[in-house]
Amino acid sequence: xxxxxxxxxxxxxxxxxxxxxxxxxxxxxxxxxxxxxxxxxxxxxxxxxxxxxxxxxxxxxxxxxxxxxxxxxxxxxxxxxxxxxxxxxxxxxxxxxxxxxxxxxxxxxxxxxxxxxxxxxxxxxxxxxxxxxxxxxxxxxxxxxxxxxxxxxxxxxxxxxxxxxxxxxxxxxxxxxxxxxxxxxxxxxxxxxxxxxxxxxxxxxxxxxxxxxxxxxxxxxxxxxxxxxxxxxxxxxxxxxxxxxxxxxxxxxxxx
Amino acid sequence: xxxxxxxxxxxxxxxxxxxxxxxxxxxxxxxxxxxxxxxxxxxxxxxxxxxxxxxxxxxxxxxxxxxxxxxxxxxxxxxxxxxxxxxxxxxxxxxxxxxxxxxxxxxxxxxxxxxxxxxxxxxxxxxxxxxxxxxxxxxxxxxxxxxxxxxxxxxxxxxxxxxxxxxxxxxxxxxxxxxxxxxxxxxxxxxxxxxxxxxxxxxxxxxxxxxxxxxxxxxxxxxxxxxxxxxxxxxxxxxxxxxxxxxxxxxxxxxxxxxxxxxxxxxxxxxxxxxxxxxxxxxxxxxxxxxxxxxxxxxxxxxxxxxxxxxxxxxxxxxxxxxxxxxxxxxxxxxxxxxxxxxxxxxxxxxxxxxxxxxxxxxxxxxxxxxxxxxxxxxxxxxxxxxxxxxxxxxxxxxxxxxxxxxxxxxxxxxxxxxxxxxxxxxxxxxxxxxxxxxxxxxxxxxxxxxxxxxxxxxxxxxxxxxxxxxxxxxxxxxxxxxxxxxxxxxxxxxxxxxxxxxxxxxxxxxxxxxxxxxxxxxxxxxxxxxxxxxxxxxxxxxxxxxxxxxxxxxxxxxxxxxxxxxxxxxxxxxxxxxxxxxxxxxxxxxxxxxxxxxxx
Numbered sequence: 001x002x003x004x005x006x007x008x009x010x011x012x013x014x015x016x017x018x019x020x021x022x023x024x025x026x027x028x029x030x031x032x033x034x035x036x037x038x039x040x041x042x043x044x045x046x047x048x049x050x051x052x053x054x055x056x057x058x059x060x061x062x063x064x065x066x067x068x069x070x071x072x073x074x075x076x077x078x079x080x081x082x083x084x085x086x087x088x089x090x091x092x093x094x095x096x097x098x099x100x101x102x103x104x105x106x107x108x109x110x111x112x113x114x115x116x117x118x119x120x121x122x123x124x125x126x127x128x129x130x131x132x133x134x135x136x137x138x139x140x141x142x143x144x145x146x147x148x149x150x151x152x153x154x155x156x157x158x159x160x161x162x163x164x165x166x167x168x169x170x171x172x173x174x175x176x177x178x179x180x181x182x183x184x185x186x187x188x189x190x191x192x193x194x195x196x197x198x199x200x201x202x203x204x205x206x207x208x209x210x211x212x213x214x215x216x217x218x219x220x221x222x223x224x225x226x227x228x229x230x231x232x233x234x235x236x237x238x239x240x241x242x243x244x245x246x247x248x249x250x251x252x253x254x255x256x
Numbered sequence: 257x258x259x260x261x262x263x264x265x266x267x268x269x270x271x272x273x274x275x276x277x278x279x280x281x282x283x284x285x286x287x288x289x290x291x292x293x294x295x296x297x298x299x300x301x302x303x304x305x306x307x308x309x310x311x312x313x314x315x316x317x318x319x320x321x322x323x324x325x326x327x328x329x330x331x332x333x334x335x336x337x338x339x340x341x342x343x344x345x346x347x348x349x350x351x352x353x354x355x356x357x358x359x360x361x362x363x364x365x366x367x368x369x370x371x372x373x374x375x376x377x378x379x380x381x382x383x384x385x386x387x388x389x390x391x392x393x394x395x396x397x398x399x400x401x402x403x404x405x406x407x408x409x410x411x412x413x414x415x416x417x418x419x420x421x422x423x424x425x426x427x428x429x430x431x432x433x434x435x436x437x438x439x440x441x442x443x444x445x446x447x448x449x450x451x452x453x454x455x456x457x458x459x460x461x462x463x464x465x466x467x468x469x470x471x472x473x474x475x476x477x478x479x480x481x482x483x484x485x486x487x488x489x490x491x492x493x494x495x496x497x498x499x500x501x502x503x504x505x506x507x508x509x510x511x512x513x514x515x516x517x518x519x520x521x522x523x524x525x526x527x528x529x530x531x532x533x534x535x536x537x538x539x540x541x542x543x544x545x546x547x548x549x550x551x552x553x554x555x556x557x558x559x560x561x562x563x564x565x566x567x568x569x570x571x572x573x574x575x576x577x578x579x580x581x582x583x584x585x586x587x588x589x590x591x592x593x594x595x596x597x598x599x600x601x602x603x604x605x606x607x608x609x610x611x612x613x614x615x616x617x618x619x620x621x622x623x624x625x626x627x628x629x630x631x632x633x634x635x636x637x638x639x640x641x642x643x644x645x646x647x648x649x650x651x652x653x654x655x656x657x658x659x660x661x662x663x664x665x666x667x668x669x670x671x672x673x674x675x676x677x678x679x680x681x682x683x684x685x686x687x688x689x690x691x692x693x694x695x696x697x698x699x700x701x702x703x704x705x706x707x708x709x710x711x712x713x714x715x716x717x718x719x720x721x722x723x724x725x726x727x728x729x730x731x732x733x734x735x736x737x738x739x740x741x742x743x744x745x746x747x748x749x750x751x752x753x754x755x756x757x758x759x760x761x762x763x764x765x766x767x768x769x770x771x772x773x774x775x776x777x778x779x780x781x782x783x784x785x786x787x788x789x790x791x792x793x794x795x796x797x798x799x800x801x802x803x804x805x806x807x808x809x810x811x812x813x814x815x816x817x818x819x820x821x822x823x824x825x826x827x828x829x830x831x832x833x834x835x836x837x838x839x840x841x842x843x844x845x846x847x848x849x850x851x852x853x854x855x856x857x
Contacts, residue, residue: 012774028502028617040727044778045771049300051468054508054613056397057303073616096439097775107301107416115409116364127361128373134366138391141366141398145302181364 001026004076005084006034008046012097019043020084025076031087032060032071035099047098055212058146062099063088068148068210090151092160103147105163109171112195116178117186133182140177140221142213145170149207149217155200167196169207169217176221179228193229198222260704263445268294268413269693270686271433271448273420273475276304277396277675278658279454280403281356281682282689286452287410289690294413294446296435298470301414302404305456305468306678309396310511310609312378312388313679314672315353319374321385321556326350327853328384333673334854335537336382336567337637337666338807339822340488340843343850344644345664349673349680356679357389365402367391378516382567382670384541385556393511393609399675418444420474421783422710423451423482423654424702430482430653431700434710438780441773443711447702449693452647452685453479453640453656454678458492458791460730460784462633463738466498466509472784473791475660479640480790480836484649486828487662487841488638489791490798490809493669494743496521496571498632500589505617507632510592510610512671514627515564517606518553519594521575522626523583529590530563533574538566569668569808572631576743579630589630595623631743635674636791637665637808638798641827647685653692653700657685662825667807715773717782723768726782733760733785733792741796746812750800757793764789793836794828801826801838 004025007018021038032050039046050060053072060071065079065086079085093101121127149169155162167175175192178184192198207217215221270286272279275297286293297304318324330350334341357375361367367389368376377386391398407414417438424432432447455475459467480486497510515521523529528549534542542563543549549562564571575590585591594603600623604611607622614620614627640649640656642663647655658678665673717723740753764785769778804818805811824840831837846854 026503029504030617033504039777040725040731044725044727044769044781045776047775047777051299051303051305051470052308053468053505054308055616056394056609057299057307057468059299059303075616100439100775103300107414110405110408111411115405118362118364121362126358126374129366129369130373131369134369137366138368141391141401142394144307144397178364181366184364 002081004081006038007084007086008035008038008098009088010046010098011095013095016095018086029076030072031064031074031076031085034076035071035087047096047100049100056144058144061090061146061148061151063090068151070146070212073212090147092151092153092157093147106145106147106150106170109167110174112191113171113174113178114186114188114191116181116184118183119185127183129182136220137177137181139215140173140180142215143170143173144213146212148210148212152206152210154204154206162197162200165195165197166200169222171196172198172201172225173215173217173221176225179225189229189232192225193233198225198229201226260445260707263443263707265445265447266294267447268292269448270450270452270689271296271446272452272454272686273433273478274304274454274456274658274660275301275414276306276454276456276658277399277403277678278682278685279304279452280400280407281679282452282454282655282657282686283412284403284406284410285683285686286690287412289687291690291693293690294415295407296415296418296420296446298417298419298438300416302400304400305470306396306400306675308466308468308509309399309675310393310509311380311513311516312390312395312672313353313357313399313675314380314383314387314670315357315389315676316350316387317354317357317375317377317389319370320377324385324387326354327856329353329387331854331856332383333664333670334666336668336670338668338817339666340491340807340825341666342644342663343846345681347850348644349664349677352680353676356676356683360399360402360679363402363406365398367398378513379565380516380671381512381565381571383672388516388672390513392605393513393607395675415444419780419783420478421714423478424706425482425651426700426702428483428652429700430651431702434707436714439775441776441779443714445702445707447699449696449699450653450655450689452689453654453660454658454682454685455660457636457659458795459633461733461737461788461792461795463734464498464507465633466495466507467633473787474784475656476639476794477787477790479649479651479654479656479660480794480828480830482651482654483830484651484654485641486639486794487641487825488666488798489636489794489828490802490826491637491667491807492633492795493568493635493637493808494572494631495634496568496575496631497592497629499618500585500628500630501587501618508613508617509632509634510627510629511607512568514592514594514607514610517594518597519564519592520562520597521564521571522591522593523578524585525583529578529583530566530571530574533570533577534563534566535570538570542566567668567670572743573810575629575631585628587628589628591626592629593626595625635659635669637667637669638662638795645684646688647681648688648692655685655689657681667809714783717767717769717779718773720766720768723766724763726767726769726778726785729760729764729767729785730781730788733757733788736760737792737795741799744810744812745799747800750796753796754793754800757789757796761789761793797828797836797838798826
């Protein structure tokens with residue numbers, strides 16, 4: 001046991017400040033342990049989200065000493081013992097209270113994504129897919145919706161006005177998972193380009209760096225989606241076919 | 257509907273409480289049946305405890321072992337539950353589980369595959385064949401995400417971070433519920449013709465548990481206070497393998513999938529001690545030697561199962577005994593070794609979550625060294641007494657499915673049977689709740705006075721000056737249950753536990769919380785104490801009454817199974833003073849055809 005200082009942001013939409021707490025830290029403690037200890041013993045109204053405490057549910061995202069992390073998977077021993085550990089809420093989302101932010105935007109976006117639409121099964125009623133063909137989709141489905149990727153994405157972190165026209169990394173992972181699902185038949189490319197705004201991503205890979213599930217968000221999800229959109233809109237064969245049918249190039253559905 | 261001034265009111269045909277596997281599956285079924293449906297959940301959508309399920313979903317798909325079928329699954333479930341199961345529930349479960357898994361695949365779930373492209377299944381404790389459809393060690397996440405996405409596609413209303421505090425009734429029938437938003441602390445009133453409870457378990461009564469803060473027994477308690485029966489509350493499952501070190505991670509689950517993939521349990525002498533703990537009941541189907549056990553993974557026809565894959569109650573007790581006999585690991589557990597059993601690449605593919613969890617939290621690389629594990633409170637087999645076909649409780653309009661319901665698992669649940677339980681009975685609960693709602697000629701009414709009274713009780717901790725900290729009461733309850741109502745129980749300790757719970761009940765009347773009603777966890781816990789104490793008392797009372805050892809219920813003072821006590825289930829319900837009373841409910845005789853299935857080799 002060692003007495004350490006944890007400095008937790010306390011406040012609400014009206015403002016707030018870091019408050020220092022002295023806590024006995026045990027061997028192996030993670031930041032969430034310490035925050036919960038503060039809550040139980042010193043500040044029962046300290047607001048924090050958490051569930052599984054094992055890196056599986058993605059509830060306890062926060063900015064710890066400025067780095068976006070899951071509190072349950074961040075050991076206190078990572079930080080120098082003689083300095084306070086700062087815990088702040090995610091910056092990109094509006095603050096509700098203390099460490100709890102309003103992430104409802106994500107649930108709104110989820111509703112706009114056309115759902116999984118499978119092809120008919122094999123004659124015996126079953127689906128067959130090889131493991132190799134589902135490996136990539138499984139990578140995307142590891143996502144625990146911690147929204148750390150959304151939090152660090154410059155497109156929305158530094159430009160909140162983009163939230164209306166850019167879905168953010170989590171939702172490109174979701175779209176990529178659907179688009180690359182071997183059974184899926186829907187075409188979401190127009191949405192990916194227009195509503196989701198994949199073009200805004202400038203491939204800085206900040207999202208990939210913070211993903212606790214090590215999903216290669218930029219390389220495996222976003223870049224292939226960008227390519228698909230480009231293929232759709234600038235495929236020369238398609239351009240020629242459309243011209244022959246008398247359509248304007250690139251006009252897919254009601255784009256206007 | 258008559259107005260309720262001052263409150264936000266919503267009206268639905270079916271209100272589902274809980275958004276884990278059972279709740280979401282129930283909501284999907286109700287919505288597809290045409291009911292106006294809403295889900296209320298304490299956390300954000302997709303964070304419910306189902307997400308923690310690791311190993312897989314048990315269903316006799318027979319993709320790996322062609323000999324598997326529902327009869328064998330039914331038999332395994334009943335034997336694992338020491339025949340205390342509701343046989344009809346166990347039968348429905350085994351018959352319908354395969355279709356429920358295939359349905360998930362149609363909704364977008366991506367399970368690990370066999371070589372010929374079908375759903376891969378892994379072996380698990382108590383299951384005769386490789387039966388668990390899985391995705392590495394994150395099956396629960398796959399399931400909850402699939403159901404969440406399906407529910408979103410159906411446009412089901414979800415009230416996130418909202419806690420239901422009371423079920424409202426009108427002339428004994430369900431009329432709705434009172435809830436509060438965690439964010440604002442504001443009270444919500446739901447008018448609902450039917451309510452489905454899918455609130456999961458009670459782990460937060462215990463100190464060492466794999467369960468999250470949400471598991472405070474809300475549904476058990478809501479049902480109890482609405483007048484429904486709680487059954488089999490003495491049967492609490494301690495999962496054999498939780499983390500034991502460092503102290504702050506004690507209790508976090510280590511999936512049975514480690515053993516399913518070939519992991520073995522060792523004591524500090526390096527012995528595979530499980531060979532010394534094979535119960536007579538399982539001797540004929542368990543390997544006698546290390547060689548036979550090891551051969552079983554590749555040749556199941558000619559070898560018997562390794563003893564590490566005995567049901568959880570057996571393994572948990574064995575580990576407990578090894579530790580007590582001084583043969584434990586340095587930090588009070590035993591060793592679980594996968595490193596010498598499987599290549600690094602394969603471990604990373606099949607158990608990536610376990611690898612990450614041990615590396616990050618315990619500085620242990622499971623591809624190089626053994627894990628230290630010990631029992632952790634994981635699941636309650638007991639719960640709300642329901643009808644096998646419809647998941648209806650004894651209160652008209654009130655349904656229950658998943659961990660909150662009793663019956664399917666009897667005295668001990670097999671791993672993998674929980675996820676399938678959620679799907680099979682979640683669907684049935686939602687479907688029948690919707691049909692019941694449609695059958696009502698009149699909407700039951702709710703009284704403004706009653707809501708006023710509930711509101712006063714809920715906000716009381718803000719008005720109580722110098723009361724106790726709710727966290728202290730929860731901590732004492734957890735220590736009481738851990739020490740006195742744990743894996744091995746005695747009559748004297750259980751009586752002492754009941755005395756302490758009684759005292760805590762009184763103290764819980766006088767808790768106070770600082771701050772305001774906006775996102776205030778201390779206040780939330782103050783309200784959860786009612787549920788925690790209700791279920792803790794139900795568990796201790798039932799455990800004291802069952803004077804035998806059976807399945808997960810072990811009495812040091814009554815170490816043997818007693819056939820006489822297999823003839824009843826214990827039911828707890830409240831009397832008119834709100835105090836719990838026990839009843840022994842006779843169990844029905846097993847029909848001849850069922851007995852035949854159980855006797856099949």
